[in-house]
Amino acid sequence: MSVEHPSGSGSVPGPSGPVGGPPAEPDDFDFTGSLRLAPGGGGVDWDVLHTQARIAMTKAYVPYSKYPVGAAALLETGSIVSGCNVENASYGLTLCAECTMVGQLQMTGGGRIVAFTCVNGDGEPITPCGRCRQLLHEFSAETMYIRTAEGVTTLQDLLPQAFGPRDLEA
Numbered sequence: 001m002s003v004e005h006p007s008g009s010g011s012v013p014g015p016s017g018p019v020g021g022p023p024a025e026p027d028d029f030d031f032t033g034s035l036r037l038a039p040g041g042g043g044v045d046w047d048v049l050h051t052q053a054r055i056a057m058t059k060a061y062v063p064y065s066k067y068p069v070g071a072a073a074l075l076e077t078g079s080i081v082s083g084c085n086v087e088n089a090s091y092g093l094t095l096c097a098e099c100t101m102v103g104q105l106q107m108t109g110g111g112r113i114v115a116f117t118c119v120n121g122d123g124e125p126i127t128p129c130g131r132c133r134q135l136l137h138e139f140s141a142e143t144m145y146i147r148t149a150e151g152v153t154t155l156q157d158l159l160p161q162a163f164g165p166r167d168l169e170a
């Protein structure tokens with residue numbers, strides 16, 4: 001399934017609406033072509049994002065920790081990208097689920113994340129580790145909502161005064 005992006009930049013792959021189910025409608029996007037979300041992350045179908053994170057979690061390569069993680073992000077375009085953790089015999093080289101997810105994000109055309117969640121092997125939401133908060137910041141929309149075990153928060157709350165791309169513009 002795909003929908004025509006209102007910016008005219010072509011179609012974006014589904015699942016495509018801000019609610020993940022029905023295709024996005026032009027009214028779901030603002031004049032810049034970005035998904036409209038209500039304050040607090042309203043308009044995000046967290047169940048769809050959670051399901052995508054759970055599916056990604058089943059792909060995890062975790063022979064050492066036996067702790068699979070799946071991550072999923074909704075982009076401004078309405079697309080969803082996901083990732084899983086990939087461990088390594090040299091333990092410190094382990095890739096978190098967020099790492100492989102941002103790799104997929106970039107490989108599929110880039111974009112800005114408006115909503116994110118990640119889950120453990122029991123499908124329970126977990127809070128991204130410190131390094132991964134920084135990885136997410138690189139690709140976050142101005143406001144990026146995160147659903148953790150404690151509810152919906154923002155990346156800004158989890159990583160205040162973050163160092164980012166703008167700090168290199170001078």
Ligand SMILES: O=c1ccn([C@H]2C[C@H](O)[C@@H](CO)O2)c(=O)[nH]1
Nearest residue numbers: 065067069085096097128129132
């Ligand atoms: O935000 C996180 C935190 C941990 N892990 C992974 C790394 C390692 O494979 C396992 C145990 O730390 O969980 C992630 O993928 N993301």
